[in-house]
Amino acid sequence: MSILKISCATVNQTPLDWSGNFNHIISAIAQAKEQGTELLCFPELAITAYGSEDLFLSYWFPQKAIKQLEKLLPYCDDITVAVGLPVRIQNKVYNCMAIIENTELKGFVAKQFMAIDGVHYEFRWFTPWQAHEIISFDFFGKEVPLGDIIFEKKGVKYGFEICEDAWRGAERPGYRLKDRKVDIIFNPSASHFAMGKTLQREDLIKESSTIFNVTYFYANLLGNESGRMIFDGEIMVARNGEVLLKNQLLSFKDFQVKTFDYEKNPGPYTPVHTVLNKNEEFVQAAALGLFDYLRKSKSKGFVLSLSGGADSSTIAILVSEMVRRGVKELGLENFLKKLNLDFTPxxxxxxxxxxxxxxxxxxxxxxxxxxxxxxxxKTLAESIGAEFLNWKISKEVKSYTKKIEKAIGRKLNWEKDDLALQNIQARARSPIIWLLANLKNALLLSTSNRSEGDVGYATMDGDTSGSISPIAAVDKYFIINWLRWAETHLGYPGLRLVNSLQPTAELRPLENQQTDEADLMPYALIVEIERLAIRDRRSPLDVYLILKDELAIDNDLLKSYVKKFFRLWSRNQWKRERLAPSFHLDEFNVDPKTWYRFPILSGSYEEELKELDTY
Structure with a gap:
């Protein structure tokens, strides 16, 4: 028999949307109550949204969060609710979980470890709490405990590891919670989405349930909160090394509630097994990211410069999938309402x-x-129902080139001015497509991908122009293969022509037969080099020596490709600094605002690349 009905809730929050965030929380509480829930856990910083950035540093923002917590108390009758918020104590801010029981605040648990890798910069905003420390906090005239605390309900003891707390190996709070003989550990999180990451989390909570001999609950935030990071809204429960409960990830809903009947001595149970498809993960995450970005920016739609190539075609399909998946999950009427579309199909x-x-x-x-x-x-746009326009930019390009030829006193030619003549075509497209986006009050979608970001194979103020860059965090090799998968598995026959073409910028005269890989190197090789150089932070020599053993490629050719990658990488950091906001979708990205910081000016690995010639 169940002795305690426990729920976890995920919520799609937005910085400074106080009423919207509050309504999502109280709606989830109401649904949990309908399911008979006695103990409900929300993710960390659910009241404010995790992506509030430097707002956490202000005095008024954490104070307003505390007022929102006070406002929440009356909704917590006959239920215990744990909800995350920032708490300021003098000049320090702590990331806390507030525990409310039957409309009364019982105390705060403070996060002990800050995430500082990859997309996370928590030390900028929060101070880690010290283990074992407990203080008294004045909550509107009532003293409540704050710190390293455990709680009890119906004879069941429970404690918290807040997101990063659980990833700290032997230092993690779970070991001390085990010593305090808790039965349950909650992990309220704001863990960014990355393809394949759910398997890492599963391993963590399965192992945690075994090591600490507890039932382990995990609750993550949901959606594209504030522009770049996407949260998958994962809810999991594990016991004895098995996952017993898991929800649908990357939901278009405002919140989800999953309920679990907790028993101290449970009978047989059926484990949940996850089968991942990276292609499916990508499209679901990007579709949700676009949906949230569109509605939260209060824009009226998207504008896309559709070249017929892989990158822009991928983004067109992602918009189509945003609509298809959103309508399927939310229903037609609710989907249109959330996008503020006054339209009847x-x-x-x-x-x-x-x-x-x-x-x-x-x-x-x-x-x-x-x-x-x-x-x-044209075929792709018509197949998905998008409005398709077309025009020539020849006159604009000629106007620019004639002006500069007159100014410098000579004719431009492809032998001497190749790069400039390529770039002016890409840049000439930008003003008019921006004009169209402005007229429609729409978001201009930038089409650059991560491989192009690596080596600067993109024209600044050309194909990088945009309000948002949906695929800047995924590599071109993945995109090419994903499009083939999408044609078959998602049912887009309009991709047939796209998939028959070899990627090309089409900026040189057609007789040159320009292709991206001829200009750069094979896209599959860029993936291997960036994996070692950027994700693993290896030196040029390390990259060469590792790939020499892994790949069947001539050593001198491989050296030339490694040198080319590092030289182009160093030279083009300024471009990456100017990328439009992009979604974090893979295990790493090259956006200096969210993952990899690199100096704009540097020695460009000159000494390190010379080392290659000695091998």
């Missing part, structure tokens, strides 16, 4: 009609554009 293909309302695409032909990419773009 008239056919039996409402998703296609909605895409036509919110996605405008444009093919912008230069003298070097081919018929095949035009047909590819």
């Amino acid at each position: 008239q056919t039996d293909q409402p998703e296609k009609e909605i895409v036509g309302q919110i996605l405008t695409t444009a093919y912008q032909a230069s003298e070097n554009s081919s018929k095949s990419t035009f047909e590819s773009a």
Whole structure:
């Protein structure tokens, strides 16, 4: 028999949306009560949203969070609720879980370890709490304990490891909680999404349930809170090394509640097993990220320069999937309401009609554009229902080049001015597509990917122009393969022409037969080099020696590719500094605002690259 009905809730929050955040919390509490929940745990910083950044450093922001907590108390009758918020004590701010029982605040548990790797910079805002320390906190005239505390309900003892606390090996609070003989550990988290990361979390909570001999509950935030990080809203329960409960990840809903019947001595149970598909993870996360970004920015839709190539076609499909998946989960009426769309579909293909309302695409032909990419773009746009426009930029390009030729007193030519002549075509497209986006009060979607970000194979103020860059955190090799998967598994026959083309910038004369990989190196090799150089932070020599043994490629050619990668990487940091906001989707990215910081000016690995010649 269950002795305690426990729920975890995930919520999709937004910085400074006090009423929206509050309503999500009280709606989740109401649903939990309907399910008979006695103990409910929300994620960390659920009251304010995790992505509030330097707002945490102010005095008024944590104070308002405390007032929101006070406002929440009356909704917690006949239930115990744990909810996250920042708490300021003099000049320090702590990341805390507040525990409310039957409308009374029982105390705060403070986070002991700060995440400082990858996308996280928690030490900028929060101070770690010391183990064993407990102080008294004045909560509107009532003294309540704050610190390293455990609680009890119906004879069941429970404690907390707040997100990063659980990832600290032998230092983690769970060992001390075990010594205090807790039955349950909650892990309220704000853990960013990355493809495959759910398996790491599963391993953590399964192992934790065994090591500490507890039932381990995990609750993560949900959605694209504030622009870059996406939270998958994961809820899990583990016991005796097995996952017993897991929810649907990356939901389009405002909140989810999952309930578990806790028993001290449970009978047989059925473990939950996760089967991951990286292609599916990518499209679901990016679709949710676009949905939240669109509605939270209060924009009216998207504008996309659709070249007919892999990158822009991927983004078009992601918008289509945003609509398809959102309508399926939320229902047509609620989906339209959340996007503030005053529109009534008239056919039996409402998703296609909605895409036509919110996605405008444009093919912008230069003298070097081919018929095949035009047909590819047009076919794809029409197949998903997007508005398709097209025009030529030849006159604009000629106007720019004639002005500069007159100014410098000579004609431009491809032998001498190759890069400049390529770039002016890409840049000439930017002002007019921005004009279209402004007219429609829409978000301009930038099409650059991570591989191009690595080596600067993108034109600043050209294909990098945009309000948001949805695929800047995934590599081109993945995108090429994902498009083939999407054509078949997601049912997009309009991708057939896209998938038949070899990636090309189409900026040189057609007789040059320009391709991306000829300009750079094979995309599959860029993935291998960046994995070692950027993710693993290896030196050029290390990268070469490792890949020499792993890949069947001529040593001198491999050296040339490694040198090219590091030189281009160093030279193009300024471009990465100017990337439009991008989603964090993979295990790492190259956005200096969220993952990898590198000096704009440097010695460009000159000494390190010379070492390669000695091997």
